[in-house]
Amino acid sequence: MHAVSSLAADVIPLSRLAPAADRTLPVTPALAGLFPDAGLRRGSVVGCSGPAATSLALALAAGPAAAGCWVAAVGLPALGVEAAAQLGVPLERLVLVDAGHGPAAWAERLAAAADGFEVLLCAAPPGAERVLRRVRQKLQARGAVLVTVAPPGRVGCDAELATADAEWIGLERGHGALVARCVTITCAGRRVPRPRTVRMWLPGPGGEIRLADP
Amino acid sequence: MWLAEWPVLAAGVAGDRPAAVFRANRVVARTAAAAAAGVAHGERRRAAQRRCPELEVLAHDPAADARRFEPVVRAVAELAPRLEVVEPGWLCLAARGPSRYFGGEAAVAARLVGTVTALLGEPAVGMVGVGIADGRSASAIAARRAVRTPDGTTIVAPGGSADYLAPLPVGWLRHTGDAGAELVELFARLGLRTLGQLAELSPADVLSRFGPEGLAAHRVASATDTRPTTTAGPPPEWSCTHVFDEPVADTGPVVFVAKRLADTLTGQLADSGRVCTRLVVTFETDHGEHSERIWYRATGLSSTAIVERVRWQLAGWVGDGDLTAGVTLVRLTPDEVRRDEGVQARLWGGRSRADTDAARAVVRLSGLAGEQAVRVPEWAGGRLPAERYRLVPAVSADLDDPSGRLARGEAPWPGAHSGPAPAVVPPEPVAVELLDAGGTPVRVSGRGAIAAEPAVLVSGQTRRRVVAWAGPWPVEQRWWSGQSRRLARVQVLTGDGRAHLVALERGRWWLLAGYD
Numbered sequence: 001m002h003a004v005s006s007l008a009a010d011v012i013p014l015s016r017l018a019p020a021a022d023r024t025l026p027v028t029p030a031l032a033g034l035f036p037d038a039g040l041r042r043g044s045v046v047g048c049s050g051p052a053a054t055s056l057a058l059a060l061a062a063g064p065a066a067a068g069c070w071v072a073a074v075g076l077p078a079l080g081v082e083a084a085a086q087l088g089v090p091l092e093r094l095v096l097v098d099a100g101h102g103p104a105a106w107a108e109r110l111a112a113a114a115d116g117f118e119v120l121l122c123a124a125p126p127g128a129e130r131v132l133r134r135v136r137q138k139l140q141a142r143g144a145v146l147v148t149v150a151p152p153g154r155v156g157c158d159a160e161l162a163t164a165d166a167e168w169i170g171l172e173r174g175h176g177a178l179v180a181r182c183v184t185i186t187c188a189g190r191r192v193p194r195p196r197t198v199r200m201w202l203p204g205p206g207g208e209i210r211l212a213d214p
Numbered sequence: 215m216w217l218a219e220w221p222v223l224a225a226g227v228a229g230d231r232p233a234a235v236f237r238a239n240r241v242v243a244r245t246a247a248a249a250a251a252g253v254a255h256g257e258r259r260r261a262a263q264r265r266c267p268e269l270e271v272l273a274h275d276p277a278a279d280a281r282r283f284e285p286v287v288r289a290v291a292e293l294a295p296r297l298e299v300v301e302p303g304w305l306c307l308a309a310r311g312p313s314r315y316f317g318g319e320a321a322v323a324a325r326l327v328g329t330v331t332a333l334l335g336e337p338a339v340g341m342v343g344v345g346i347a348d349g350r351s352a353s354a355i356a357a358r359r360a361v362r363t364p365d366g367t368t369i370v371a372p373g374g375s376a377d378y379l380a381p382l383p384v385g386w387l388r389h390t391g392d393a394g395a396e397l398v399e400l401f402a403r404l405g406l407r408t409l410g411q412l413a414e415l416s417p418a419d420v421l422s423r424f425g426p427e428g429l430a431a432h433r434v435a436s437a438t439d440t441r442p443t444t445t446a447g448p449p450p451e452w453s454c455t456h457v458f459d460e461p462v463a464d465t466g467p468v469v470f471v472a473k474r475l476a477d478t479l480t481g482q483l484a485d486s487g488r489v490c491t492r493l494v495v496t497f498e499t500d501h502g503e504h505s506e507r508i509w510y511r512a513t514g515l516s517s518t519a520i521v522e523r524v525r526w527q528l529a530g531w532v533g534d535g536d537l538t539a540g541v542t543l544v545r546l547t548p549d550e551v552r553r554d555e556g557v558q559a560r561l562w563g564g565r566s567r568a569d570t571d572a573a574r575a576v577v578r579l580s581g582l583a584g585e586q587a588v589r590v591p592e593w594a595g596g597r598l599p600a601e602r603y604r605l606v607p608a609v610s611a612d613l614d615d616p617s618g619r620l621a622r623g624e625a626p627w628p629g630a631h632s633g634p635a636p637a638v639v640p641p642e643p644v645a646v647e648l649l650d651a652g653g654t655p656v657r658v659s660g661r662g663a664i665a666a667e668p669a670v671l672v673s674g675q676t677r678r679r680v681v682a683w684a685g686p687w688p689v690e691q692r693w694w695s696g697q698s699r700r701l702a703r704v705q706v707l708t709g710d711g712r713a714h715l716v717a718l719e720r721g722r723w724w725l726l727a728g729y730d
Contacts, residue, residue, distance in 0.1 A: 051710060051711040051712045051730065052730060053730055054637035054638050054728075054730040055637045055729075055730060058637060068566055068568050069568055070568055070569070070571075070572035070575075072575075077640075077641055078638045078639055078640045078641065079637070079638070079639070080599065080635055080636045080637045080638055080639040080727065081591040081602070081603040081605075081639075082599065082602050082603060082635035082636075082639075083634070083635040083636055083637040083639075084637075085635075086634060086635050087637075091590075091591050091603075091616070091620050092613075092616040092620060093568075093572070094590065094591060095572070095576060095588060095589070095590050095608055096588075096589050096590070096591070096605055097579055097583065097587060097588050097589075098583060098586075098587035098588075100583055100587070105583075108582065109579060109582060109583055112575065112578050112579050112582055113575055113579060115571070115574070115575050115578065116571040116572045116573070116574050116575020116576070116578070117571075117572055117575060118568065164711075165711065166711030166712070167711065168682070168707050168711070168713050168729075170633070171682040171683070171684055171705060171707050171713070172682055172684070173667070173682055173683065174664075174667065174683065174684065175684055176682075176684050177631065177632075177633055177684055177705060178633050178634060178705055178707075178713050178729060179633055179634075180634070181634070181713075181729070183711075203634050207634065
């Protein structure tokens, strides 16, 4: 049999044959509807913006982290660790990395983190886009996902998740306390054929992440 | 049975030409002529070329090694059907059956050497070694030493293996794959220079001092590894099979499927705390052709090791060129499993690939950015968001077992906020202004009552309208330590849908956290 001979060609069919589950990282069910692949596409950059940007970034990281992935937060010194835990990120797989001085140091650390972490959270510093090329290559080579929290800097994203119309319940004028938040999330971008929108609890009254009843 | 310098033999280089096979810039095998010129294993390419300028440099090609080894395996299988391939160039077979048939162990050994030398021709003369001893590892050592004997055979009398091994240096453990370089070095540093000295220690002492790997080494040294006591025949349902709908005429998809089967198999075994040491890999084609090999690895076959062996076997089978149809079936059958002594002892259920990668990246990042720049959370407890977790350098934390670091103590924290935790907690509070409708700063009385309703939150240049608020919740803490703090916390919701936690301390408002 002559055709069964191309050992050298092994590598290419392997990556092409990879099923969808291997090309994406799983997300919490409530968020799956936002993505065409129902998960975070490996190698992509996802941007979060609006009044619930940080919570959304943590909620995005929670799915892969619960499945065993490690999460590195690069240049997010103010990340609320307790909120991360509440939103479902296992703290045993969360590492925080300082960004260092300037976009070059930030990109270098991000690229180094992409070697061992499958989910990277970051806030892009001003001038980030210029230095992001190497990081993108590393993300694609390692199959990691970069989740950016805006502001300050902006980078080109494969999918942009905008949070809007945040409504907190529980807090009144002079009494009560924050209990739960309902927020609208819209996913758009060059990898998303048509924008998708969901209204969801982030978090709900019991701390859960779920879709809001229509 | 051991074929010395198999990679150069597989490359088809005559022994009288100086040549060496390199992997990662180091010599892994060399011809007799190169050895005579002083080229040694593990030497860098440049050093080897300096010793022997006319040295022919060959790249290591594991697939070719496997392919060329296939005829050898077949020839040996004619004499002794039940054989295990450990790696290309290294076979393991049960001597008892064939030695009865051929009239003694010496006769079998001589016959094996003769068969393989005849098959491979002139370059293989003096490269084939057959060793017969108690157990796989002892016989592997005997076979390697047999290469240097005139007839290529070494036969150790039954029960005499421990005595045979005793004078040998502990470095042999590395060659048989029973111990890593680190452990061998440790033995040597502690004065255990020969296998005999190691064998004299009690197994319990070895286990407590060197762990499971040390115990495995001890078993080899004392030649008691004939069949590890914890091995058992696995139930047949652990066998993993994939039948292709259409015959596959390419190795890529077969390897891919084998990877999935290997993941399933190792996953199942790992769930019950076991590891496969001997595996049967079977392929079948549409025309009923069939390839079956037994693979053995003393330290257990990981998923990647299984895939590597599948690849070797396919390469050998396909390389013959007498296949007439595509592959229709792949089956992995664990033939021997044992308890996984290596990683199962960990409380945290062992390390995954992701854990290993992350641990490596942490070390790398710490070197790049400094230890203080790469940190992991540790539970501290407290009433204020910034106090709840502290960050400690990741290199000094136990990433494998974080339970001690993250366990939240029993102590309740009255006065800490329940409800959602803020997602943004600045390490240092940020000065802000909380103004009432008239534009004057909001005050809190000594009794904890707010003087006027907050209307505007000013942080930096941004003014936000307050739409809801609650508080103040007073905190007095560390009055016993001298560093006493009194703050009044207020949750504030602003018109843009953002919620904030602010606090009044010493007459100023501070932003403690944001619920972004």
